[in-house]
Amino acid sequence: MAHLVELPTAFIDKARAILGPKGLAQDPVQLAPFLTEWRDRWRGSTPLLAQPDNPKKLAEFVNLCATYKLPITPQGGNTGLVGGQIPQGEVLLSTRRLTQIRAIDPAAMTLCVDAGVTLQQAAEAAAEHDLLFPLELASGGSATIGGAIATNAGGMGVLRYGNMRDLVLGLEVVLPDGQLWDGLSTLRKDNTGYDLKQLFIGSEGTLGVVTGATLRLFARPPTQITIWAGLEQPEDAVKLLAHLRGGFAEQISKFELISETSLELVLAHMNDARRPLQSRTPWHVLVEFGLSDTQDAMDQVFFALESAMEQGSISDAIVAKSQAEANALLALRENISAAQKQQGAAIKHDISLPLAAIPDFLQAAAEAIELQAPGTRFCIFGHLGDGNLHYNLLQPVGMKPQDFLAQRETITGLVHDLVHARAGSFSAEHGIGIAKIGEMQRYKSPMELSLMQSLKQTFDPDHLMNPRLWFEIAPQDKKDV
Numbered sequence: 051m052a053h054l055v056e057l058p059t060a061f062i063d064k065a066r067a068i069l070g071p072k073g074l075a076q077d078p079v080q081l082a083p084f085l086t087e088w089r090d091r092w093r094g095s096t097p098l099l100a101q102p103d104n105p106k107k108l109a110e111f112v113n114l115c116a117t118y119k120l121p122i123t124p125q126g127g128n129t130g131l132v133g134g135q136i137p138q139g140e141v142l143l144s145t146r147r148l149t150q151i152r153a154i155d156p157a158a159m160t161l162c163v164d165a166g167v168t169l170q171q172a173a174e175a176a177a178e179h180d181l182l183f184p185l186e187l188a189s190g191g192s193a194t195i196g197g198a199i200a201t202n203a204g205g206m207g208v209l210r211y212g213n214m215r216d217l218v219l220g221l222e223v224v225l226p227d228g229q230l231w232d233g234l235s236t237l238r239k240d241n242t243g244y245d246l247k248q249l250f251i252g253s254e255g256t257l258g259v260v261t262g263a264t265l266r267l268f269a270r271p272p273t274q275i276t277i278w279a280g281l282e283q284p285e286d287a288v289k290l291l292a293h294l295r296g297g298f299a300e301q302i303s304k305f306e307l308i309s310e311t312s313l314e315l316v317l318a319h320m321n322d323a324r325r326p327l328q329s330r331t332p333w334h335v336l337v338e339f340g341l342s343d344t345q346d347a348m349d350q351v352f353f354a355l356e357s358a359m360e361q362g363s364i365s366d367a368i369v370a371k372s373q374a375e376a377n378a379l380l381a382l383r384e385n386i387s388a389a390q391k392q393q394g395a396a397i398k399h400d401i402s403l404p405l406a407a408i409p410d411f412l413q414a415a416a417e418a419i420e421l422q423a424p425g426t427r428f429c430i431f432g433h434l435g436d437g438n439l440h441y442n443l444l445q446p447v448g449m450k451p452q453d454f455l456a457q458r459e460t461i462t463g464l465v466h467d468l469v470h471a472r473a474g475s476f477s478a479e480h481g482i483g484i485a486k487i488g489e490m491q492r493y494k495s496p497m498e499l500s501l502m503q504s505l506k507q508t509f510d511p512d513h514l515m516n517p518r519l520w521f522e523i524a525p526q527d528k529k530d531v
Contacts, residue, residue: 054097054139061118065100068110073147075099084144087136088129088189089391089398092484094136096123103147105164105222105230105261112259113228115141121517124255126197127168129189131400132483134254135197138518145196148261151175159267160219160236165196165260172265181267184211184303188384196260202252204479206383209435210303210340211268213479214251221247222262226510234264249505254481256516257509271303271340275351276376279358279367280331284409287335287434290363291405294337297354301347304338305435306383312431315389316382326379329366335434336383338376386431390442395451396429397458399441401469402478408437415468419443422464423457438478441465466493484518 066074075081076098085094102108115122123137125144148166155161156179163172169183169190176183184207187193193203199221203214211217220235233247250258281287287307294302310332317323326334341347358364370376390396403411412430419426425446432439443461445454466476466489476489490499506513 054095055120055141057097057120057141058118061114061120062098064114065098065111068107068114069100069102073101073103073107075101081142084125084128084142085136087131087133089131092133092136094123094138094142096137096140096142099142099144101144101147105148105224108143108145108148108259108261109224109228109230111143111228112224112226116227116512116514119512119514121514122259123516123518124196124200124259126165126194126200127189127192129187129193130197130201130483131398131480132477132485134201134481134483134516134519136484138484140517143259145194145259145261148196152262154179154267155236156181158236159269161265161267162220162234162236162262163195163265164262165194165199167195169193169195169198176267177270180270182270183217183265183267185214185217188387195263195265199251199260199263200253200255201481202479204433204436204438206304206306206338206433208433208438208479209305210300215248217266218247218251218263219266220264221250221260223250223258223260225258226512226515230261231258234262236264249509252481254483254516254519256506256519258515271301271342273341273344273348274373274376275339275341275348276370276379277335277337277339277351277355277367278326278370278379278382279335279337279355280327280329280365281333281335281363282331282365284333284412286363287333288405288408289361290335290358291435293358293361293363294354297350298339301339301341302337302435303340304336305433306336307430307432307434307439308334308336308383308386309428309430310334311427312386312389312429313382315393315429316385319389319392320381320385322378323382323385324378326368326382327366331365336379338380383431386429387440390429390444393427393429393444395445395454397443397455397461399439399443399462399465399476400478400480401439401441401465401474401476402437403439403469403472403474405434405437407472407474408434408439411468411472411474415441415465418464418468419461422461423454425449426454437474463492482519487519 121140123140125135145165148164150164152162173183186205427444429442
């Protein structure tokens with residue numbers, strides 16, 4: 051059971067003076083939505099929820115916590131999938147009330163926002179100026195800019211636009227002692243020493259709390275083409291991507307791999323979902339192009355698809371004829387995670403691999419898991435264009451959920467060992483949180499762990515920011531794989 055930190059009465063009084071009556075909550079009913087993560091895997095506890103409505107108040111509150119040596123768990127939109135945002139007794143600091151769109155510069159194509167602005171709100175602000183903020187997540191209506199920065203979120207557009215790390219020009223951060231660092235630069239080039247913002251991107255709230263960000267925007271492609279294609283095997287998807295890249299390079303914005311099992315779950319559980327192709331194939335890809343507005347460019351896409359079909363990479367394909375049809379195809383991919391929740395227990399993995407290694411990994415992992423847990427259902431999907439797979443395993447039909455989940459550690463170790471052996475990563479875009487502390491110890495080198503611990507000690511010597519996470523691992527304890 052989580053141990054609640056004890057809050058002195060004097061601390062509560064001072065916190066209330068800083069944050070005001072709307073900035074503090076201790077009522078269990080108010081706290082409940084902040085203490086359960088989306089997958090229901092972790093439930094937390096906190097003696098206090100703090101919700102500052104501006105960065106200055108947040109900095110003053112963090113300084114107060116530092117004075118009293120009270121540990122803090124920062125939280126954005128609570129859409130994280132590795133438990134890092136769920137407190138286990140610490141003070142919970144939410145950035146949801148930091149909601150200002152501070153500035154937009156259409157000429158420079160930059161957007162400055164508070165950390166609590168959602169991805170959808172940032173995209174809408176850019177769209178008002180006919181610009182694009184390209185980070186797309188299924189949780190975009192709830193996921194916040196600050197949380198996406200803290201976890202270096204990815205999503206479907208990474209192939210063309212990069213991770214969150216690639217979209218950030220500048221940051222504003224409250225440090226563990228309460229100092230407010232203003233690094234909200236709009237410069238594309240600034241070669242003046244260490245790029246400090248990069249230390250906070252992906253740090254999961256362990257080095258400080260992001261309160262604002264300057265983001266890169268992009269011109270909207272005049273023409274968008276969305277395609278759904280059926281494939282016989284993963285090798286065909288890899289070949290198709292190489293074939294399309296040869297002619298379109300950076301114009302491919304999405305390239306998603308979807309197993310037939312994943313599609314079937316969406317068709318079974320999501321209203322209005324329709325099978326896009328009459329034929330059934332073991333694998334599917336969703337491809338989106340952002341093209342110049344010319345008939346020639348569109349003709350080239352159709353020619354490339356015909357060529358891929360002649361070469362045998364594609365069994366069948368459909369091209370969306372309208373934005374509504376394109377949205378329907380995207381929904382088939384975006385709703386996979388929601389559909390999985392209807393299927394009982396799942397053991398999920400967020401992995402990345404070199405593209406060439408993916409087919410071999412899928413074959414080896416399927417064989418090994420079938421031996422370990424016969425009848426396991428494979429719900430595999432993800433961003434093949436950047437090598438990121440969501441390798442999710444569903445309980446065999448007829449097996450009790452608790453019996454399947456009892457094998458989580460064994461199965462996850464098996465999967466991650468196969469990934470590691472192929473020079474892959476056990477966390478592609480979800481982060482470490484509390485879910486993957488053991489993997490950090492198992493797969494990271496002693497030097498990497500030591501360097502990260504040194505940074506943590508420098509920024510947060512009292513270990514008050516997300517202290518449950520992964521910086522306490524002793525490098526000498528690392529196991530050989």
